[in-house]
Amino acid sequence: QVQLVESGGGLVQAGGSLIVSCVVSGDTASFNVIGWYRQAPGKERELVAAISNGGSTNYAASVRGRFTIARGSAKNTVYLQMNSLEPEDTAVYYCNADPTRSLLAVIAGYPGKYWGQGTQVTVSS
Numbered sequence: 678q679v680q681l682v683e684s685g686g687g688l689v690q691a692g693g694s695l696i697v698s699c700v701v702s703g704d705t706a707s708f709n710v711i712g713w714y715r716q717a718p719g720k721e722r723e724l725v726a727a728i729s730n731g732g733s734t735n736y737a738a739s740v741r742g743r744f745t746i747a748r749g750s751a752k753n754t755v756y757l758q759m760n761s762l763e764p765e766d767t768a769v770y771y772c773n774a775d776p777t778r779s780l781l782a783v784i785a786g787y788p789g790k791y792w793g794q795g796t797q798v799t800v801s802s
Contacts, residue, residue, distance in 0.1 A: 678703050678704060679701065679702070679703030679704065679705060679774070679790075679791045680701070680702050680703055681699055681700070681701050681772045681773075681774055681791055681792060681793035681794075682699070682700045682702075682772075682793060682794075683697060683698065683699050683770065683771070683772045683793045683794065683795065683796040684697070684698050684796060685697040685698050685796065686770060686796030686797045686798045687797075687798070687799070688799045688800075688801065689762055689798075689799070689800055689801070690800070690801050691762060691763055691764055691800055691801065691802050692761060692762065693762050693800070694758070694759060694760045694761075694762065695759045695762065695798060696756055696757065696758050696759070697713070697756070697757045697759070697770055697796055697798065698749070698754065698755070698756050698757075699711065699713070699754070699755045699756075699757075699772030699774075699793060700751070700753065700754050701753040701754070701755075701772070701774045701791070702753065703791075705776040707730060707752070707753065707776065708730070708753055708774040708775060708776050708789075709729060709730045709775060709776060709777055709778060709779065709780075710727055710728070710729050710730070710774070710775055710778050710779065710780050710782075710783050710789060711727065711728055711748070711753070711755040711772065711773070711774045711789075712724060712725070712726060712727030712728070712746075712772075712773045712774075712783055712788070712789065713725040713726050713727070713746065713755075713757045713770055713771070713772060713773070714770070714771045714773055714788065715766075715768035715769065715770045715771065715798075716768055716769050716771070716795075717765075717767060717768040717769075720768075722771070723737060724737060724783065724784070724788070725737050725740055725744065725757070725770070726740065726744055726745075726746040726757060727746065727773075727780055727783045727784070728746045728747065728748060728755060728780075729779070729780040732748070733780050734746055735780060735783070735784050739765070740759075740766070743759065743760050743761045743762075744757060744758065744759050744760070745757070745758040745760075746758075753774075755772070757770070759798070762798075762800045763800060764800045764801065764802045765800075766798060766800050767798060767799050767800050768797075768798060769795040769796065769797050769798075770795060770796050770797075770798050771792055771793055771794075771795045772792070772793035773788050773789045773791065773792055773793070774789050774790075774791045775788075775789025775790050775791065776790075778790070
């Protein structure tokens with residue numbers, strides 16, 4: 678059984694920063710790709726950023742240069758540093774992980790197998 682636990686969401690003013698974290702635990706020893714998706718009201722879930730086991734990263738164009746994804750020192754922990762937040766970043770942010778899927782597959786539109794419950798990020802104008 679695999680569990681993804683997100684934390685760190687909240688309310689912030691436009692221009693502010695937040696860090697959300699994801700801890701992945703379970704039967705699988707490692708996860709080849711861990712990513713963050715978000716879903717705003719009335720919109721489809723979209724890939725925000727993802728990182729491979731080797732450290733390769735990918736970002737949505739809308740967040741590139743403002744968000745940074747990184748693996749933590751603890752195994753299977755991933756952080757998403759969000760700077761210069763905009764009201765358009767308001768969404769529920771979901772952690773996603775897969776033990777074998779490649780980063781390229783995730784970028785191509787194939788999310789990993791496992792999802793977290795999500796954490797709300799609200800950016801006020």
